[in-house]
Amino acid sequence: MNNNIKLQKKRKVNIYDILNISILSILALITLYPFYYVLILSVSNIESIGRHAPYWFPYVFDIEGYKVVLSDKRFLTSIFNSVFVTLVGILINMALSIFGAYALSKKRLLGRNIILAVVIFTMLFGGGLIPYYLVVSGLNLTNTLWSMILPTAINTYYLVIMKNYFASLPPSLEEAAKIDGANDLIILFRIIIPIAVPFIATFFLFYAVERWNEWWNALLFINKSAKQPLQIYLRDLLVSYNSQLALQAQFQINKSIKSNFQAIQMATIVVSTVPILCVYPFIQKHFVKGVMIGSIKE
DSSP states (O other): OHHHHHHHHSOOOOHHHHHHHHHHHHHHHHHHHHHHHHHHHHTOOHHHHHHSSSOOSOSSOOOHHHHHHHTOHHHHHHHHHHHHHHHHHHHHHHHHHHHHHHHHTOTTSTTHHHHHHHHHHHHHOOOOHHHHHHHHHHTTOTTSGGGGTSTTSOOHHHHHHHHHHHHHSOHHHHHHHHHTTOOHHHHIIIIIHHHTHHHHHHHHHHHHHHHHTOOHHHHHHOOOGGGOOHHHHHHHHHHTTTOHHHHHHHHOOOTTOOOOHHHHHHHHHHHHHHHHHHHHHHHHHHHHHHHHTTTSOO
16 A cells, blocks of 8 residues: 555656756756846956957956946946845835825725726826926926836836725625724724735836836936936946947046957946845745736635
8 A cells, every 4th residue: 555655656757757857957047148148247347358258257357347337437437326226126116106096996085986997098008208398397306206107106016906895895894994993094003004915015126127227217317327326327338339439438447458349248237136036035936826826716
């Protein structure tokens, strides 16, 4: 009997499993290779890259690119701008999204259907680029970091998903709390939000990535280099790849210093990616639970 149970537990490996593992492994390597390539180029110099083609391994370890990047004042300023936009933007995004979604999930809200119709209308139709620019400039937000925060204070798609999730929670939770004398704010902060931590963490991660990668509003509304975020800095760096004059003007490199511009580019990409990668390990467990919410019906 025990032998039969052991045999049942042992799963035979068939052709499908072999093909599945092989295909997924190849896809994983294809996905990871660009990151690996960027990393090894960031710690190499132009001589070793030229001698070894294709370049699979950092034959010469050179961190001159990182030294140039970390000593560049504009890079440090752009990092600070992106961190400010990300942190402040996330707080505003999450606060407005949670409050708005919780309020719209209540059928007793006066004018709820009209507000929902307006929210959904903005998802389908937009005023266009010129009216958008006129509104932001009319609010005197140009050349300020707020031009990257306030115009995108709420993602309507996320708002609707949050609203549907809050509406799916059992009404008995709030009814029991109201019997004990709790108001809507107490119910939201002490009952709803603790229950919805995995769900909220998922959108926290979405907003964090969007804020960190923000560049379109900065390109439209910010002309001062001191106010530009990291993504605009990277864009300028990549655009000026073939321009030695732009390189000297941007990094103010002394002629006695020989730096590989490609290594500088890759070092910039690596350094700019590290902060957002540090967020994933802390939110991953909540993210996995959050994306599964609503996917299984009982």
